[in-house]
Amino acid sequence: MIQAPNPPQPHEVPGIASAEDGVVILDGPNGIAVTMTAEAAAKTGESLMEAADVAKKQRCFDRPP
Amino acid sequence: MFTDRFLRYKRGMSLDGNERRRLEAAIDEVRNLDARKIVIRSRTQLHESTLLVDGFMSRYIDDRNGLRQLVAIHVPGDFVDLHAYPLQTLDHDVATMTAATIAIVRHEELDTIIAEQPQMARKLWFSTLIDAAIHRAWLFRLGRLDAMGRIAHFLCETNARLFSAGLSDGRRFALPLTQTDIAEICGLTNVHVNRIMRQLREAKICVFRSSLVEILNIEQLTKLGQFDPDYLYLEDPDPVLPPH
Numbered sequence: 001m002i003q004a005p006n007p008p009q010p011h012e013v014p015g016i017a018s019a020e021d022g023v024v025i026l027d028g029p030n031g032i033a034v035t036m037t038a039e040a041a042a043k044t045g046e047s048l049m050e051a052a053d054v055a056k057k058q059r060c061f062d063r064p065p
Numbered sequence: 066m067f068t069d070r071f072l073r074y075k076r077g078m079s080l081d082g083n084e085r086r087r088l089e090a091a092i093d094e095v096r097n098l099d100a101r102k103i104v105i106r107s108r109t110q111l112h113e114s115t116l117l118v119d120g121f122m123s124r125y126i127d128d129r130n131g132l133r134q135l136v137a138i139h140v141p142g143d144f145v146d147l148h149a150y151p152l153q154t155l156d157h158d159v160a161t162m163t164a165a166t167i168a169i170v171r172h173e174e175l176d177t178i179i180a181e182q183p184q185m186a187r188k189l190w191f192s193t194l195i196d197a198a199i200h201r202a203w204l205f206r207l208g209r210l211d212a213m214g215r216i217a218h219f220l221c222e223t224n225a226r227l228f229s230a231g232l233s234d235g236r237r238f239a240l241p242l243t244q245t246d247i248a249e250i251c252g253l254t255n256v257h258v259n260r261i262m263r264q265l266r267e268a269k270i271c272v273f274r275s276s277l278v279e280i281l282n283i284e285q286l287t288k289l290g291q292f293d294p295d296y297l298y299l300e301d302p303d304p305v306l307p308p309h
Contacts, residue, residue, distance in 0.1 A: 020256050025260065031210050031215075
C-alpha cells in the first residue's frame with residue numbers, strides 16, 4: 001500500500017479571533033491556538049490584510065492568458 | 066507496596082506477584098520530595114532510576130532563554146527515567162510538579178533482576194515503549210488539534226492513565242495540577258485554557274474544580290480530543306470510553 005504524502009496545505013477556512021480578558025485569542029485554522037496582546041493582534045491583522053492583497057495579485061498574474 | 070501501580074492494568078504485561086515482590090525488594094531508597102523541585106538534570110551520569118510512587122512529575126527541556134517546554138508528565142506507577150538504565154544520562158530534566166514520593170532502584174539491581182527473571186527485561190522495555198507512545202500522542206495533540214481538542218485529549222489521556230494506576234473511576238479523578246500547568250502541557254496561554262475550561266463546563270462536558278476533574282459527557286470529550294486509548298495498552302479500555 002502506498003501512503004501519499006500529506007504535508008500541511010494552505011487553509012481555506014479562516015481562523016476566528018475573539019477578545020478575552022484584555023487579550024486576543026486566535027482559534028484556528030486547523031491546530032492554531034495563539035493568544036496576543038491587543039496591539040500585537042492589531043498589527044498582525046494589518047500585516048495579514050496587506051499580505052492577502054499581495055497574494056491575490058500574485059494569483060491573478062499566475063493565471064494563464 | 067511501592068510498586069503496586071507499576072504496569073498495573075497493562076495489556077498482558079502486568080507484573081505477577083513474584084515479579085512485583087522482586088522489584089519491591091530492589092528498591093534502594095524511598096524519598097519524599099517537595100513540589101516544583103528539579104530531581105534530575107540532563108546530561109548527568111545516572112546509576113539509578115526513579116519509580117514515581119505518589120504525585121505528579123514532569124520531563125522538560127529549556128530553550129536558550131531558559132523557558133521551559135514540558136515534554137511529558139508522569140503519574141503514580143510510572144518509572145520516570147527508566148530510559149537512563151540503558152542510556153546512562155537523560156537529554157532532558159526531570160522535576161516534581163506536586164509533592165511526590167519516589168522509589169529509587171539502582172541500575173545494578175535492574176541488571177540482577179533481568180538476569181534472574183529475563184521476562185522482566187521485556188516488561189521494563191514495555192514500560193518505556195508506553196512512554197514513547199505517549200510522546201507520539203503529544204505530538205499529534207500539539208500538531209493537529211485546536212485548543213479545545215488539546216485540552217480534551219489531555220483530560221481523556223490523564224483519565225485513562227490514572228484509571229490504569231487505580232486512581233480514577235473512569236469519570237472522576239484528582240488532578241493536582243494548576244491551570245498554568247495545563248496551559249504549558251497543551252501549548253496554550255492561561256487565558257485560553259481558562260476559556261476552554263469554562264466552555265467545557267458550560268456545555269456540561271467536563272468540570273475541573275478544586276483539583277478534581279469530573280467528566281460529565283465522555284462521548285463528547287473523547288470526540289473533541291479525537292482520543293483513542295489504544296496507545297496506552299490498557300487491559301480493557303472500556304471504562305474510559307463512552308458506553309457502546
